[in-house]
Amino acid sequence: MAAGKTCPKCEGRMEEGFTVDRGYGEAHVPGWHKGAPDKRWWGLKVDKKSLLAIESWRCNRCGYLEHYAR
Numbered sequence: 001m002a003a004g005k006t007c008p009k010c011e012g013r014m015e016e017g018f019t020v021d022r023g024y025g026e027a028h029v030p031g032w033h034k035g036a037p038d039k040r041w042w043g044l045k046v047d048k049k050s051l052l053a054i055e056s057w058r059c060n061r062c063g064y065l066e067h068y069a070r
Helices: none
Strands: 014-017 021-023 026-028 052-059 065-069
Touching: none
Parallel strands: none
Antiparallel strands: 014 052, 021 026, 052 065
8 A cells, every 4th residue: 555545534644553363472464365254163264375364454533444455
């Protein structure tokens, strides 16, 4: 994404960042996976090869968040 991105809601300045997924003493950047969740008794079945990292942008004026999976 380009530097100097403008908020589509209020035209404030967007800044790049990331969201954090925490669990079992670890922190990870969340990922995007195509399709519906395949729920199992121990959690979700995930093909780690198809996960895409999520890029996040936040408006410093109104707090609006945009997320992209590249």
